Amino acid sequence: MALRKNIYLDYAATTPLDPRVLDAMQSYFSADFGNPSSVHAYGQRAEAALEEARQRVADLLNAQPEEIVFTSGGTESDNLALRGAALAARQQRGAVHLLISPVEHDAVTKTARQLAEQFGFTLELLPVDESGVVLPAEVDRRLRPETALVSIILGNNEIGTINPIPEIAAICRARGVPLHSDAVQSAAYLPLDVAQLGIDLLSIGAHKFYGPKGVGLLYVRRGTKLLPNQTGGSHEANLRAGTPNVAYIVGMAKAFELAQSELTQRTCQLRKLRDRLIPAVLAAIPDAQLTGHPELRLANHASFVFKGVDGNALLMLLDDAGFACSSGSACKTGDPEPSEVLLALGLPPQWALGSLRVTLGMQTTNQDVDAFLTALPHLVDHARSLELA
Amino acid sequence: MSKGKVVVAMSGGVDSSVAAALLQQQGYDVTGMMLRLWSEPGREASNRCCTPQAMSIARRVAGQLGIPFYAVNAQESFRNIVVQYFLEGYANGGTPNPCLACNRQIRWEFLLERALALGANFMATGHYARLVRTAGEPVRLFEAVDGNKDQSYVLHVLNQKKLQHALFPLGALTKPEVRQIASDLDLPAATSKESQDLCFLAGQDYRDFLRRHQLRVERPGSILDRAGKQLGEHSGLVNYTIGQRKGLGLAASQPLYVLAKDQARNALIVGFKDVLGSCELLTEPINWLAGNSPAEQFDAQVKIRYSARKTGARVTPRADGRAHVLFHEPLRDITPGQAAVIYLDGEVLGGGLIAAENGAPAEFPSVLTSEPIQAL
Numbered sequence: 001m002a003l004r005k006n007i008y009l010d011y012a013a014t015t016p017l018d019p020r021v022l023d024a025m026q027s028y029f030s031a032d033f034g035n036p037s038s039v040h041a042y043g044q045r046a047e048a049a050l051e052e053a054r055q056r057v058a059d060l061l062n063a064q065p066e067e068i069v070f071t072s073g074g075t076e077s078d079n080l081a082l083r084g085a086a087l088a089a090r091q092q093r094g095a096v097h098l099l100i101s102p103v104e105h106d107a108v109t110k111t112a113r114q115l116a117e118q119f120g121f122t123l124e125l126l127p128v129d130e131s132g133v134v135l136p137a138e139v140d141r142r143l144r145p146e147t148a149l150v151s152i153i154l155g156n157n158e159i160g161t162i163n164p165i166p167e168i169a170a171i172c173r174a175r176g177v178p179l180h181s182d183a184v185q186s187a188a189y190l191p192l193d194v195a196q197l198g199i200d201l202l203s204i205g206a207h208k209f210y211g212p213k214g215v216g217l218l219y220v221r222r223g224t225k226l227l228p229n230q231t232g233g234s235h236e237a238n239l240r241a242g243t244p245n246v247a248y249i250v251g252m253a254k255a256f257e258l259a260q261s262e263l264t265q266r267t268c269q270l271r272k273l274r275d276r277l278i279p280a281v282l283a284a285i286p287d288a289q290l291t292g293h294p295e296l297r298l299a300n301h302a303s304f305v306f307k308g309v310d311g312n313a314l315l316m317l318l319d320d321a322g323f324a325c326s327s328g329s330a331c332k333t334g335d336p337e338p339s340e341v342l343l344a345l346g347l348p349p350q351w352a353l354g355s356l357r358v359t360l361g362m363q364t365t366n367q368d369v370d371a372f373l374t375a376l377p378h379l380v381d382h383a384r385s386l387e388l389a
Numbered sequence: 390m391s392k393g394k395v396v397v398a399m400s401g402g403v404d405s406s407v408a409a410a411l412l413q414q415q416g417y418d419v420t421g422m423m424l425r426l427w428s429e430p431g432r433e434a435s436n437r438c439c440t441p442q443a444m445s446i447a448r449r450v451a452g453q454l455g456i457p458f459y460a461v462n463a464q465e466s467f468r469n470i471v472v473q474y475f476l477e478g479y480a481n482g483g484t485p486n487p488c489l490a491c492n493r494q495i496r497w498e499f500l501l502e503r504a505l506a507l508g509a510n511f512m513a514t515g516h517y518a519r520l521v522r523t524a525g526e527p528v529r530l531f532e533a534v535d536g537n538k539d540q541s542y543v544l545h546v547l548n549q550k551k552l553q554h555a556l557f558p559l560g561a562l563t564k565p566e567v568r569q570i571a572s573d574l575d576l577p578a579a580t581s582k583e584s585q586d587l588c589f590l591a592g593q594d595y596r597d598f599l600r601r602h603q604l605r606v607e608r609p610g611s612i613l614d615r616a617g618k619q620l621g622e623h624s625g626l627v628n629y630t631i632g633q634r635k636g637l638g639l640a641a642s643q644p645l646y647v648l649a650k651d652q653a654r655n656a657l658i659v660g661f662k663d664v665l666g667s668c669e670l671l672t673e674p675i676n677w678l679a680g681n682s683p684a685e686q687f688d689a690q691v692k693i694r695y696s697a698r699k700t701g702a703r704v705t706p707r708a709d710g711r712a713h714v715l716f717h718e719p720l721r722d723i724t725p726g727q728a729a730v731i732y733l734d735g736e737v738l739g740g741g742l743i744a745a746e747n748g749a750p751a752e753f754p755s756v757l758t759s760e761p762i763q764a765l
Binding site: 312313316317319320382383386 | 420457459461462503506507508
């Protein structure tokens with residue numbers, strides 16, 4: 001499909017593959033194609049690459065290699081963390097209470113709901129403040145002896161807010177309850193030191209940091225009990241059966257290494273662009289609000305609501321004008337339901353329906369931001385003037 | 390040089406896909422939009438118009454043509470306007486045609502507004518009908534070349550404002566030609582065969598749907614003859630079709646037919662075959678496509694339902710906007726709630742819903758319907 005003159009401002013949805021990552025992956029599609037489980041030389045080379053990748057990402061996370069489980073992406077990691085830890089906690093200590101924030105990604109929310117609706121768990125949602133921040137004291141208040149797992153997103157996909165995971169982790173640790181955090185949106189923008197975060201389970205997906213789609217990992221602190229979701233061979237320490245996708249795992253390790261080593265440089269540049277974009281949008285457009293926290297937010301992330309705007313119509317107008325943005329989460333079906341995350345912030349529906357997420361990345365230039373800032377006010381005006389039924 | 394921007398209302402079906410491809414070939418800047426219409430919760434996968442499968446086919450067609458594609462959610466409007474119209478129509482004793490409401494208020498209003506908002510000059514559909522444009526004159530709507538596929542009947546609900554923006558690229562083609570084009574272009578198409586059921590019924594009997602959505606749909610009452618004599622009991626007017634013969638539970642010297650449903654008395658009126666059929670009807674206010682009503686009565690052809698043939702008639706416009714239609718021969722399937730569409734030499738002049746009364750001095754409307762309504 002021939003793309004038109006587009007400016008891509010949707011890096012939270014996905015990112016293009018870094019050519020350096022593609023280079024690192026190439027040989028594992030053909031020359032080094034072996035199955036890491038095989039005894040022979042082909043297998044040995046594949047296994048070496050796999051374990052080298054594991055060591056690399058473990059180092060970057062300040063973790064041990066045996067604490068890394070490779071998966072097919074952030075969603076699988078979230079599923080394994082939630083379902084795996086919940087079922088294990090019930091088996092081991094009869095724990096049936098799940099505590100999650102109301103601003104989780106669907107991969108967490110829907111897994112938790114399934115555990116509640118189909119598997120007899122009790123699901124409790126934490127409150128958040130108007131910026132979408134989970135307050136540690138609220139976690140403390142709601143933890144129970146029978147709490148199986150707490151799951152709180154690190155950097156939010158829709159509103160960019162960063163949660164105080166270290167404080168929350170300390171509370172959970174003191175009560176002996178494992179804490180999972182979805183760090184899929186954060187891996188490109190925050191240093192991820194699992195010791196500093198104090199986390200027990202952490203999910204990452206490679207395509208958010210210029211790696212390939214279809215590969216991710218779950219960090220599992222030693223001693224955290226999980227039941228596998230996918231059974232079969234004894235891959236990934238019996239936690240995730242299936243021949244490892246070596247080329248993609250190598251690509252993820254390379255991409256994660258680049259993301260973390262170039263983190264300061266990348267985020268500084270992104271923050272500069274973002275901090276020009278946000279006030280300019282708020283100044284140029286009446287009845288506009290920033291969603292999420294003004295400071296504690298991902299460096300590339302700007303998200304707004306515009307009163308009286310149909311968010312889907314605005315996205316179409318933007319796309320037609322050559323700007324690729326999102327309303328919050330990647331959804332193409334034109335669902336008019338306001339986002340649960342935005343409603344959890346206390347926004348009324350006539351605001352929440354007019355959401356726009358602008359996420360910047362390595363290829364975003366000053367000129368791109370200028371062009372966007374020139375176009376947006378007219379397009380919002382236009383969207384408002386539609387008076388659509 | 391682009392001939393202008395056009396939004397094609399896509400459905401994943403072969404007609405709208407070919408419409409998009411043809412307009413692109415003709416030099417238009419084409420964008421695809423697909424309506425997501427309402428389904429009963431849990432029955433989305435069987436909605437005839439917009440299953441996830443149809444959506445994915447439409448997306449693949451757009452991808453193959455290299456055109457932008459957007460899904461537009463009209464579920465709430467569709468529920469509030471079209472489904473409500475359908476329910477109220479039956480509640481009021483008519484046989485409503487929700488496809489007319491959908492074409493008027495969803496496809497050619499809700500979607501057209503969005504197309505124009507995107508900067509489109511035109512909106513196109515895969516309907517089989519033709520338009521004739523002459524500078525300085527109203528746009529005129531004609532039947533399609535393919536008489537078997539002609540869909541001009543449902544388009545009588547448009548007006549000049551909408552027709553100005555409308556394109557029907559399939560009007561001069563036959564269905565086999567359209568299939569051939571799709572095959573030549575290797576366009577993906579749905580494998581399921583075409584259905585004429587109403588999209589939101591998702592293959593169910595409309596009476597089951599009505600039962601679920603209207604509690605008081607089945608009120609037993611009397612079966613009367615035309616003189617008002619009670620012949621028996623009916624189980625609820627909604628369970629009967631005008632013209633129905635079987636299942637009345639009545640014994641008589643000759644077969645009895647349902648002639649009418651009298652909502653006021655909750656009575657089913659029956660009679661012998663010789664009183665079936667009527668030579669005239671009265672419409673609700675007519676939508677004249679040219680924008681104004683002819684002053685005098687005139688001879689024309691009138692089509693009283695989507696699948697009916699046109700019948701010669703004398704049409705008399707009335708001061709209140711309605712029209713009286715006097716047919717040259719009696720018709721057995723004049724059904725209140727369906728539209729009477731007026732044609733002259735293949736051109737659609739206008740149309741309006743058939744009123745419950747027929748404008749004649751007779752004591753009862755003498756009408757008969759055939760099958761349940763069909764989707765268009």
